[in-house]
Amino acid sequence: MKAAVLQEFNQPLVLQDVDVPTPDIDEVLIKVEACGVCHSDLAIAEGGWPQLKRLIKKPLIPGHEVVGRIVKTGSGVRHLAVGDRVGVAWLHWSCGVCELCLEGLENLCPKQIITGASVDGGFAEFIKAKASHALKVPEKLSSEEAAPLFCAGITAYRAVKNSGVQPGQRLAVFGIGGLGHLAVQIARTFGARVIAVDIADDKLALARDLGADQTINASTEEVAKIFRGMGGVHAGIVTSSSKAAYAQAFYAVRPAGALMVVGLPVEDLVFPAIMMREIRIRSVATGTRDDQRAVLDLAGSGAIRCLVETCDLTSINETLDKMRRGEISGRIAVKM
Numbered sequence: 049m050k051a052a053v054l055q056e057f058n059q060p061l062v063l064q065d066v067d068v069p070t071p072d073i074d075e076v077l078i079k080v081e082a083c084g085v086c087h088s089d090l091a092i093a094e095g096g097w098p099q100l101k102r103l104i105k106k107p108l109i110p111g112h113e114v115v116g117r118i119v120k121t122g123s124g125v126r127h128l129a130v131g132d133r134v135g136v137a138w139l140h141w142s143c144g145v146c147e148l149c150l151e152g153l154e155n156l157c158p159k160q161i162i163t164g165a166s167v168d169g170g171f172a173e174f175i176k177a178k179a180s181h182a183l184k185v186p187e188k189l190s191s192e193e194a195a196p197l198f199c200a201g202i203t204a205y206r207a208v209k210n211s212g213v214q215p216g217q218r219l220a221v222f223g224i225g226g227l228g229h230l231a232v233q234i235a236r237t238f239g240a241r242v243i244a245v246d247i248a249d250d251k252l253a254l255a256r257d258l259g260a261d262q263t264i265n266a267s268t269e270e271v272a273k274i275f276r277g278m279g280g281v282h283a284g285i286v287t288s289s290s291k292a293a294y295a296q297a298f299y300a301v302r303p304a305g306a307l308m309v310v311g312l313p314v315e316d317l318v319f320p321a322i323m324m325r326e327i328r329i330r331s332v333a334t335g336t337r338d339d340q341r342a343v344l345d346l347a348g349s350g351a352i353r354c355l356v357e358t359c360d361l362t363s364i365n366e367t368l369d370k371m372r373r374g375e376i377s378g379r380i381a382v383k384m
């Protein structure tokens with residue numbers, strides 16, 4: 049099969065022919081229809097962050113937002129069949145028996161296997177996956193629409209959920225990109241009053257189209273004053289990695305509110321001020337299968353939709369370069 053392979057860190061992926069994987073007794077073989085391209089794929093191609101680096105195998109087929117049809121099932125697989133369309137997320141497998149798994153925190157399982165990092169991912173014509181962790185995709189969604197929900201979608205969903213926001217409360221989303229445009233819509237389904245913050249007017253217009261109640265251009269408006277005027281937000285979700293976004297979000301959150309760290313975190317948050325204001329700072333590590341089902345249901349019912357453009361497997365390196373330069377709005381998926 050054709051695959052885009054990471055041979056060495058910091059080198060372009062190599063398009064090459066590799067063997068089609070053979071599913072084990074508890075696995076399924078999937079013919080890939082679409083695979084989203086995520087900023088984590090860039091990080092992996094560059095060696096990943098320290099905690100991830102030791103898990104990355106080489107050579108590696110990256111890609112962890114995979115949707116396709118099952119073409120073969122292992123002999124132990126009962127609940128999925130050939131022809132089913134399923135998705136494979138970052139969380140390739142979790143043990144199911146450790147303390148964290150038993151508490152419903154399978155996304156934090158210390159024994160977890162990671163798609164497109166510790167095992168081969170979806171930048172290929174076929175992928176094998178654990179049947180237990182491959183989730184059916186609603187028929188209403190195209191494969192390229194569904195693919196980004198397996199990382200961007202589930203992460204945005206869990207960020208809104210874990211913020212604890214209640215109907216009628218104020219929630220601000222900082223950064224209206226791939227994750228942010230989904231967070232805006234998901235927060236609306238939770239009944240929150242949504243304030244979108246970005247530095248680009250076209251992204252703010254998109255946020256309004258997607259249901260944001262209010263938008264703030266952080267490069268031309270007085271962000272701090274506007275948030276002070278409304279009494280702050282009960283939850284702030286930062287999907288941007290910029291220090292400026294964190295600095296603004298930190299003071300936009302009202303005392304006792306929640307700051308959700310989603311974009312790559314920056315080091316110098318103001319810890320004494322956290323203590324003074326009893327702010328809760330939380331992060332999300334993608335999500336659980338339960339979160340994944342919830343976000344697929346939202347998209348399947350039309351309550352949210354992922355903005356996605358597509359590219360070919362042969363142009364994967366150009367796509368990664370475009371992503372490095374920040375030229376992708378919404379998400380992008382490789383269409384097979």
Ligand SMILES: [Zn+2]
Nearest residue numbers: 086088199200
């Ligand atoms: Zn991802």
Ligand SMILES: [Zn+2]
Nearest residue numbers: 143146149157
């Ligand atoms: Zn576990």
